[in-house]
Amino acid sequence: MQSVSEQTFFLTTAANLIGVAPITLKRWLLEGKINDVQRDRRGWRVFTQSDINKIKAHTECAKQPAPKQLSLYTKHGEAVYEEKASSFRDSAFNGNKKLPFHRWVPWIAGFSSNFVEDCFNNYLDRSVPHSEITILDPFAGVGTTLTEGIMHGYNVVGFEINPYAYLSCKVKLSAVHLSSTIIEDECAKFLSYYNKRVDDQSYTPRSKPPEKFGTRAPFYSPDVARKVLIVMDYLPNINNLEVRDIFRLAFGSVMVSFSNYSYEPSLGRRVSSGKEEILDAPVESILAAKITNMSSDMYEFEELHADSARSVKSHIFNESIFNATQFCEPESIDLIVTSPPYLNNYHYLRNTRPQLYWLDIATDPKRLREIEHESFGKFWQTVRDQDQIPLDFRHEGLESRLDLLRDINQNKKTYGGAGWANYAATYFNDTYRFCKSVSKLMKPDSKAVVVIGNSILQGVEINTDQIFADIGEIAGLKKRDIILLRTKRTGSSIIDSSVRAAKTTKKTTLYETAVVFSK
Numbered sequence: 001m002q003s004v005s006e007q008t009f010f011l012t013t014a015a016n017l018i019g020v021a022p023i024t025l026k027r028w029l030l031e032g033k034i035n036d037v038q039r040d041r042r043g044w045r046v047f048t049q050s051d052i053n054k055i056k057a058h059t060e061c062a063k064q065p066a067p068k069q070l071s072l073y074t075k076h077g078e079a080v081y082e083e084k085a086s087s088f089r090d091s092a093f094n095g096n097k098k099l100p101f102h103r104w105v106p107w108i109a110g111f112s113s114n115f116v117e118d119c120f121n122n123y124l125d126r127s128v129p130h131s132e133i134t135i136l137d138p139f140a141g142v143g144t145t146l147t148e149g150i151m152h153g154y155n156v157v158g159f160e161i162n163p164y165a166y167l168s169c170k171v172k173l174s175a176v177h178l179s180s181t182i183i184e185d186e187c188a189k190f191l192s193y194y195n196k197r198v199d200d201q202s203y204t205p206r207s208k209p210p211e212k213f214g215t216r217a218p219f220y221s222p223d224v225a226r227k228v229l230i231v232m233d234y235l236p237n238i239n240n241l242e243v244r245d246i247f248r249l250a251f252g253s254v255m256v257s258f259s260n261y262s263y264e265p266s267l268g269r270r271v272s273s274g275k276e277e278i279l280d281a282p283v284e285s286i287l288a289a290k291i292t293n294m295s296s297d298m299y300e301f302e303e304l305h306a307d308s309a310r311s312v313k314s315h316i317f318n319e320s321i322f323n324a325t326q327f328c329e330p331e332s333i334d335l336i337v338t339s340p341p342y343l344n345n346y347h348y349l350r351n352t353r354p355q356l357y358w359l360d361i362a363t364d365p366k367r368l369r370e371i372e373h374e375s376f377g378k379f380w381q382t383v384r385d386q387d388q389i390p391l392d393f394r395h396e397g398l399e400s401r402l403d404l405l406r407d408i409n410q411n412k413k414t415y416g417g418a419g420w421a422n423y424a425a426t427y428f429n430d431t432y433r434f435c436k437s438v439s440k441l442m443k444p445d446s447k448a449v450v451v452i453g454n455s456i457l458q459g460v461e462i463n464t465d466q467i468f469a470d471i472g473e474i475a476g477l478k479k480r481d482i483i484l485l486r487t488k489r490t491g492s493s494i495i496d497s498s499v500r501a502a503k504t505t506k507k508t509t510l511y512e513t514a515v516v517f518s519k
């Protein structure tokens with residue numbers, strides 16, 4: 001029990017006394033690594049000296065030897081793993097699911113904020129004030145790197161071609177200037193508006209489902225659809241556009257959960273993956289719970305980072321990274337932390353069709369086709385039928401992999417190896433373009449960390465990370481390291497080039513690495 005006279009400290013001061021960053025202390029609390037502390041009348045966490053002493057003891061225990069990590073090199077064309085002490089935590093996006101801001105929008109193949117923080121610690125010069133450092137994420141996704149950058153007081157800049165993911169970045173970056181109270185008030189108004197209409201059968205929503213959003217089966221059941229349309233009716237009533245965008249993003253983040261579709265990880269009918277259809281759902285409660293999560297993160301943010309974060313400069317562009325030199329000064333970037341689309345043809349755009357159409361952000365099919373063409377690596381569907389696509393640079397190893405691929409399943413024409421070889425060639429041509437374009441933006445000696453996984457196309461293993469590293473060098477960057485972050489699953493890959501004679505297969509591990517470049 002705390003005595004009346006006992007001195008208490010807010011989280012930021014407590015973190016300073018313990019000797020860790022405020023965000024680290026916050027994470028320990030959220031991850032349950034330390035017991036939660038008392039709160040004052042306003043709900044703010046307050047730490048007593050004895051809390052601080054206990055947590056300090058905890059940090060001593062936490063200083064265990066770093067886990068071993070594998071670093072990947074190529075010797076005589078074979079991948080060789082070498083053990084070294086790890087300085088990175090798990091890179092998978094799963095780690096973000098409980099963390100403030102990062103938990104707002106789930107995203108496929110995003111990486112963890114812990115990993116991003118490790119990159120800051122490993123690759124930034126600690127003697128330079130944070131306010132003089134700029135971090136770039138060329139494939140910003142839902143904004144993991146950018147949000148983490150702001151929380152650490154760095155300036156951030158990002159590019160994201162998908163308008164829904166861009167909305168997520170924009171909302172997170174603007175949320176640091178908004179008060180959580182405005183969101184809570186708006187949420188209360190929304191619930192009152194909604195509750196007045198939902199049981200009134202004489203009320204016909206003014207909003208209509210997006211006309212051009214076609215799905216094989218109805219996306220929402222009739223009951224859910226009516227509720228969703230009442231939500232849509234409410235949105236234009238929110239006068240503050242930043243607040244409206246928070247509501248739109250919250251809706252985008254939960255809208256599939258009450259539909260008859262689900263992510264597996266591509267968007268498909270629930271029934272196709274053995275799940276029941278959703279006949280009815282508490283749409284307003286699901287949405288309000290999301291908004292409450294968001295506003296409580298904003299509230300904590302005010303407590304934790306308000307001063308440092310409000311002074312940082314942040315920019316997010318709904319543009320292709322290939323146009324970056326039109327928006328960023330040359331040699332202005334201190335660190336890149338990013339993860340491009342993998343060579344697995346995951347179609348970000350198609351998988352966000354529900355959000356794009358229902359939030360009315362990219363409904364013109366012509367614009368969607370343009371985005372497909374500007375996307376890094378394009379898509380198999382876009383390039384498979386073209387004549388053989390040559391590489392824009394020389395790389396013997398890759399050329400022979402592509403030749404091997406082209407030979408496979410020739411009877412299937414462009415659905416066989418030839419189509420996939422075109423896709424891979426386009427992907428690596430874009431890798432070359434990407435490396436050339438970002439190298440112009442990087443300061444001398446700055447680093448770029450690119451998280452990427454290997455792939456198996458038509459049974460042929462492609463070591464995307466090693467080829468990426470080589471292409472970076474061809475484009476003028478220096479290859480520093482390839483660090484194995486995690487291994488995922490095992491697939492079959494063809495190792496014999498004489499595929500038509502005797503097909504030899506081996507089990508291949510799918511892995512994820514961080515390719516580190518310097519300029």
Ligand SMILES: C[S@@+](CC[C@H](N)C(=O)[O-])C[C@H]1O[C@@H](n2cnc3c(N)ncnc32)[C@H](O)[C@@H]1O
Nearest residue numbers: 110111139141142144160161162320321375376
């Ligand atoms: C692997 S995800 C990045 C996820 C991100 N690290 C996160 O944690 O949210 C790759 C992203 O690159 C985006 N993208 C694809 N082509 C692009 C381009 N030419 N310019 C900018 N972004 C692009 C995709 O829309 C996708 O969101």
